[in-house]
Amino acid sequence: MLLAEVDTPALLIDLDAFETNLRLMQESIADFAGQLRPHAKTHKCPTIALAQIAHGAVGVCCQKVSEAEALVDGGVGDVLISNQVVGAKKVARVAAVAQRARLSICVDDPAQVTALEEAMARAGNATLDVLVEIDVGAKRCGVAPGEPAVRLAKLIGEKQHLRFAGLQAYHGSAQHRRSVEERRAAIASAAELAGQTRDLLHAAGIDCPKVTGGGTGTFLFEAGSDVYNELQAGSYVFMDADYAANEWADSGQPPFQHSLFVWTTVMSRTPGVRAVVDAGLKSSSVDSGLPKLADETPAAYVNVSDEHGVIALNGAPDYPLGHKLKLIPGHCDPTVNMHDHFICIRNDRVEAIWPITGRGCAW
Numbered sequence: 001m002l003l004a005e006v007d008t009p010a011l012l013i014d015l016d017a018f019e020t021n022l023r024l025m026q027e028s029i030a031d032f033a034g035q036l037r038p039h040a041k042t043h044k045c046p047t048i049a050l051a052q053i054a055h056g057a058v059g060v061c062c063q064k065v066s067e068a069e070a071l072v073d074g075g076v077g078d079v080l081i082s083n084q085v086v087g088a089k090k091v092a093r094v095a096a097v098a099q100r101a102r103l104s105i106c107v108d109d110p111a112q113v114t115a116l117e118e119a120m121a122r123a124g125n126a127t128l129d130v131l132v133e134i135d136v137g138a139k140r141c142g143v144a145p146g147e148p149a150v151r152l153a154k155l156i157g158e159k160q161h162l163r164f165a166g167l168q169a170y171h172g173s174a175q176h177r178r179s180v181e182e183r184r185a186a187i188a189s190a191a192e193l194a195g196q197t198r199d200l201l202h203a204a205g206i207d208c209p210k211v212t213g214g215g216t217g218t219f220l221f222e223a224g225s226d227v228y229n230e231l232q233a234g235s236y237v238f239m240d241a242d243y244a245a246n247e248w249a250d251s252g253q254p255p256f257q258h259s260l261f262v263w264t265t266v267m268s269r270t271p272g273v274r275a276v277v278d279a280g281l282k283s284s285s286v287d288s289g290l291p292k293l294a295d296e297t298p299a300a301y302v303n304v305s306d307e308h309g310v311i312a313l314n315g316a317p318d319y320p321l322g323h324k325l326k327l328i329p330g331h332c333d334p335t336v337n338m339h340d341h342f343i344c345i346r347n348d349r350v351e352a353i354w355p356i357t358g359r360g361c362a363w
């Protein structure tokens with residue numbers, strides 16, 4: 001099928017750009033002694049996870065039990081739930097996945113450790129790798145670095161079905177700080193806190209095999225820190241509009257390309273003023289800004305409602321009714337969560353359709 005025949009709204013992957021991003025990521029960390037574990041919360045798609053693993057990733061991360069189940073169902077053998085999971089039903093599902101794949105998970109509270117141990121004991125003979133999440137500046141999840149992390153690691157070590165696997169030290173709020181220097185400084189501080197905590201663990205006789213973290217905005221800084229030995233960047237495969245708004249000069253970041261687009265049709269127009277397209281809030285997430293038009297043009301997507309996007313022409317020629325165009329979403333992750341499939345294109349033809357089996361609101 002030609003791209004022009006694909007009905008809208010639809011979510012597209014430009015395969016040339018996507019494959020370029022996979023390659024650029026591996027090249028950019030060629031000297032890194034640790035491993036890449038890309039975040040699958042970006043795409044929620046086992047086909048993409050397997051492509052990342054084929055390019056050298058050790059496995060993937062995800063945030064939710066439902067994503068872990070979808071990834072393992074799709075053939076991914078090594079998954080880190082880089083998040084806390086709370087509630088008996090969900091913890092039982094974690095323990096069930098751990099019986100059939102290499103699974104690891106994060107905690108930041110003794111009650112989570114107890115719940116995981118009990119569920120693992122009920123589920124079978126497997127052992128679950130558990131990381132202690134420390135708050136290195138994002139002020140989201142995580143215990144304070146230092147002694148609180150050591151106490152939690154000791155508790156994990158006492159459990160029969162759990163193994164202390166290291167520290168999660170992800171600095172989420174650093175990723176979109178616009179200047180390179182702000183991001184570099186945030187990760188220098190995060191690495192110091194993570195390094196001190198790792199040293200305290202060692203002093204207490206506790207091995208700390210892993211320090212994991214990093215996103216698309218900062219992964220080269222974690223890679224160069226001598227503290228982190230695993231990187232979790234996710235959005236680099238798609239490179240949304242919000243990430244493109246970061247400053248990158250002198251960061252060493254490779255030129256990741258936009259590979260994810262919302263395909264949309266002009267459904268109404270006011271000649272000389274605006275065009276209205278059929279991709280609104282139900283097709284593209286706007287939490288990190290409105291979508292951008294992929295084509296070079298003075299026209300701009302300026303307003304959104306449930307099923308409509310308003311494009312101000314700003315002097316650009318009128319779009320004919322029925323004209324289809326590509327939008328670059330502001331934020332890739334929640335945009336993907338609204339769609340059932342990626343329509344994968346090359347040279348304006350559909351080459352593949354990849355189901356987004358980990359999507360949805362369910363945990």
Ligand SMILES: Cc1ncc(COP(=O)(O)O)c(C=O)c1O
Nearest residue numbers: 039082170215216232233234235
């Ligand atoms: C724990 C964790 N690690 C890694 C990432 C990946 O970050 P990005 O998609 O910005 O590369 C995220 C994103 O939210 C995250 O929450």
